[in-house]
Amino acid sequence: MQRKLPLLTPENRAFWQGGEHGQLLIARCHGCGKYFHPPAPVCPRCTSTDVSPEPVSGRGAVFSFTINRQAWLPELSEPYVVAIVELDEQPGLRFVTNVVGMPPDEVEIGLRVRVVFLNCEDVWLPQFERDV
Protein backbone atom coordinates (compact mmCIF):
# COMPACT_ATOMS: atom_id res chain seq x y z
CA MET A 1 0.00 0.00 0.00
CA GLN A 2 1.35 3.40 -0.96
CA ARG A 3 0.29 6.25 1.23
CA LYS A 4 1.41 9.84 1.34
CA LEU A 5 3.60 10.13 4.42
CA PRO A 6 4.51 13.14 6.54
CA LEU A 7 7.88 14.78 6.05
CA LEU A 8 9.96 14.12 9.14
CA THR A 9 11.59 17.07 10.87
CA PRO A 10 13.60 17.29 14.11
CA GLU A 11 10.44 18.61 15.80
CA ASN A 12 7.91 16.08 14.59
CA ARG A 13 10.05 12.92 14.42
CA ALA A 14 9.05 11.73 17.91
CA PHE A 15 5.35 12.13 17.12
CA TRP A 16 5.55 10.11 13.91
CA GLN A 17 7.96 7.46 15.13
CA GLY A 18 6.92 6.92 18.75
CA GLY A 19 4.60 4.17 17.62
CA GLU A 20 7.59 1.97 16.86
CA HIS A 21 7.76 1.48 20.63
CA GLY A 22 4.02 1.70 21.15
CA GLN A 23 4.17 5.25 22.45
CA LEU A 24 2.19 8.29 21.46
CA LEU A 25 4.67 11.11 22.07
CA ILE A 26 3.28 14.62 22.40
CA ALA A 27 5.33 17.79 22.81
CA ARG A 28 5.24 19.13 26.35
CA CYS A 29 6.49 22.40 27.75
CA HIS A 30 8.44 22.23 30.99
CA GLY A 31 7.91 25.95 31.54
CA CYS A 32 4.11 25.86 31.87
CA GLY A 33 3.60 22.09 31.96
CA LYS A 34 1.18 22.05 29.04
CA TYR A 35 1.15 19.67 26.12
CA PHE A 36 0.78 21.11 22.64
CA HIS A 37 0.38 19.91 19.09
CA PRO A 38 1.74 20.11 16.45
CA PRO A 39 5.23 19.80 17.91
CA ALA A 40 7.39 22.93 17.72
CA PRO A 41 10.67 24.14 19.26
CA VAL A 42 8.85 26.88 21.20
CA CYS A 43 5.82 26.56 23.48
CA PRO A 44 2.88 28.40 21.87
CA ARG A 45 1.53 29.35 25.32
CA CYS A 46 4.52 30.71 27.22
CA THR A 47 7.28 30.82 24.55
CA SER A 48 9.58 28.62 26.59
CA THR A 49 12.06 26.61 24.54
CA ASP A 50 12.26 23.96 27.27
CA VAL A 51 10.05 21.53 25.38
CA SER A 52 10.35 17.83 24.66
CA PRO A 53 8.14 14.93 23.58
CA GLU A 54 6.55 12.90 26.37
CA PRO A 55 4.46 9.73 26.22
CA VAL A 56 0.74 10.13 26.83
CA SER A 57 -1.89 7.51 27.58
CA GLY A 58 -3.11 7.30 23.98
CA ARG A 59 -6.68 7.51 25.23
CA GLY A 60 -9.22 10.15 24.40
CA ALA A 61 -12.56 10.89 22.81
CA VAL A 62 -13.85 11.82 19.39
CA PHE A 63 -14.31 15.60 19.39
CA SER A 64 -15.57 15.85 15.82
CA PHE A 65 -15.53 13.69 12.72
CA THR A 66 -16.57 13.27 9.13
CA ILE A 67 -17.02 10.18 6.99
CA ASN A 68 -15.27 10.28 3.66
CA ARG A 69 -17.14 8.36 0.96
CA GLN A 70 -15.24 9.73 -2.03
CA ALA A 71 -12.22 7.91 -3.48
CA TRP A 72 -9.88 10.91 -3.48
CA LEU A 73 -6.82 8.72 -3.24
CA PRO A 74 -6.56 5.29 -4.83
CA GLU A 75 -4.61 3.86 -1.86
CA LEU A 76 -7.35 4.58 0.65
CA SER A 77 -10.41 2.38 0.79
CA GLU A 78 -13.55 4.39 1.41
CA PRO A 79 -15.57 5.01 3.37
CA TYR A 80 -13.21 6.04 6.14
CA VAL A 81 -13.44 8.31 9.13
CA VAL A 82 -11.45 11.53 9.52
CA ALA A 83 -11.72 12.62 13.12
CA ILE A 84 -10.47 15.18 15.57
CA VAL A 85 -9.58 13.33 18.74
CA GLU A 86 -9.09 15.09 22.06
CA LEU A 87 -6.61 13.36 24.33
CA ASP A 88 -7.41 12.72 27.98
CA GLU A 89 -4.28 14.49 29.18
CA GLN A 90 -5.52 18.01 28.59
CA PRO A 91 -8.67 19.82 27.40
CA GLY A 92 -8.06 21.19 23.91
CA LEU A 93 -5.22 18.77 23.15
CA ARG A 94 -6.54 17.57 19.81
CA PHE A 95 -5.33 16.38 16.47
CA VAL A 96 -6.66 15.14 13.17
CA THR A 97 -6.52 11.39 12.70
CA ASN A 98 -8.52 8.41 11.49
CA VAL A 99 -10.88 6.21 13.48
CA VAL A 100 -10.38 2.64 12.30
CA GLY A 101 -11.48 -0.90 13.04
CA MET A 102 -15.21 -0.22 13.26
CA PRO A 103 -18.06 0.63 10.91
CA PRO A 104 -17.85 4.37 10.13
CA ASP A 105 -21.56 4.79 10.80
CA GLU A 106 -21.01 3.76 14.44
CA VAL A 107 -18.55 6.56 15.15
CA GLU A 108 -20.06 9.36 17.22
CA ILE A 109 -18.94 12.46 19.04
CA GLY A 110 -17.71 11.53 22.49
CA LEU A 111 -16.81 7.97 21.51
CA ARG A 112 -14.00 6.69 23.72
CA VAL A 113 -10.96 5.78 21.65
CA ARG A 114 -7.40 4.59 22.08
CA VAL A 115 -4.41 4.90 19.83
CA VAL A 116 -3.19 2.22 17.44
CA PHE A 117 -0.32 2.66 15.02
CA LEU A 118 -0.17 2.01 11.30
CA ASN A 119 3.42 1.48 10.23
CA CYS A 120 4.28 2.78 6.75
CA GLU A 121 8.00 2.79 6.00
CA ASP A 122 9.67 4.87 8.75
CA VAL A 123 6.45 6.40 10.06
CA TRP A 124 3.95 5.04 12.59
CA LEU A 125 0.70 6.85 11.89
CA PRO A 126 -1.31 7.34 15.09
CA GLN A 127 -4.88 6.21 14.47
CA PHE A 128 -7.65 5.47 16.92
CA GLU A 129 -10.00 2.58 17.54
CA ARG A 130 -12.92 2.15 19.87
CA ASP A 131 -11.71 1.82 23.47
CA VAL A 132 -13.52 -1.17 24.90
Ligand SMILES: [Zn+2]
Ligand atom coordinates in the same frame (compact mmCIF):
# COMPACT_ATOMS: atom_id res chain seq x y z
ZN1 LIG B 1 4.82 26.63 27.99
